[in-house]
Amino acid sequence: MTPILTKEVFSAIAMVLTFIAFYPYIRAIMKGRTRPHVFSWFIWAAVTFTVATAQLAGGAGVGAWPIAVSGLITGGVAxxxxxKSADTSIHRMDWVFLALAFSALPLWWLTADPLAAVxxxxxxDLLGFGPSIRKAWTLPHEENALFFTLGALRNGLVILALEHxxxxxxxxxxxxxxxxxxxxxxxLARRQIPLHRNAG
Structure with missing residues (x-):
């Protein structure tokens, strides 16, 4: 098996994992078991799709495909x-994160440097975890740990699939x-801490 075919296999597995991860997550949202923070998902959608574009410009090849697919699905989740009336509690910093997400593409155009955008x-994207972490600490059972575990595995495969x-x-x-x-x-750690502690 040639290296390029190996990378295509890693990319294909990463895309399959993307669908495997999102399917139960989307079902959980529809059933009301998971209530994601809307701002986090809009931020992640804008960021992920733009990064995929920058990766393609940087020579990532098939390694960028799972990121692009993830960006499209993430937008759908948002x-x-x-x-579904998910968690829409909005704080001032959430607007800052969203504005930064949408500022990266114009900056890329101005600098002609995809690395700056990335x-x-x-x-x-990392700051986008802020609203979700704040929510998960208060309502840990409304977030899906398996989904983010598969996300970590998927990103590891994406790195292996990069052509450059x-x-x-x-x-x-x-x-x-x-x-x-x-x-x-x-x-997981927050789920081990009782939501209410009885005095004495």
Whole structure:
């Protein structure tokens, strides 16, 4: 098996994992068991799709395909969450995160440097976890730990699928994969802490 075919296999597995992860998550939203923070998902959708574009410009090849697919599905999740009256508690910083997410593409056009866009978008994507972490700490059972675990695994496969590894192509999946694992840790740890402690 040639290296390029190996990378195509990793990319294909990553895309399959994307669908496997999103299917139960979307069902959980529709059934009302999971109530994601809408702003986080709109931020992640804008960031993910733009990063995929930057990765393709940086030579990521098939390694960018799972990120692009994820960006499209993430946008769908954001719209579904909004239609299902998901968690829409909005704080001032949430608007800041959203504005930063949409500022990266114009900056890329101005600098002609996809790495600059990726650095900003990766930072914004990580900040996008803020609203969800705040919510997960209060309502840990409304977040899906398995989904974010599969997300971490998917991003590991994306790195293996990159046709050209560089800061432009690898920074985003590496950082988001680590963030997903940390978010899962927060969810599981918070579930072990009683919501109400009885005095005495």
């Amino acid at each position: 719209l579904l969450a909004l239609s 650095i900003i978008l990766t930072s914004v 590894s560089s800061w432009t192509t690898a920074l985003f999946p590496a950082a988001v994969g680590i963030a997903c694992l940390m978010f899962v840790t927060v969810i």
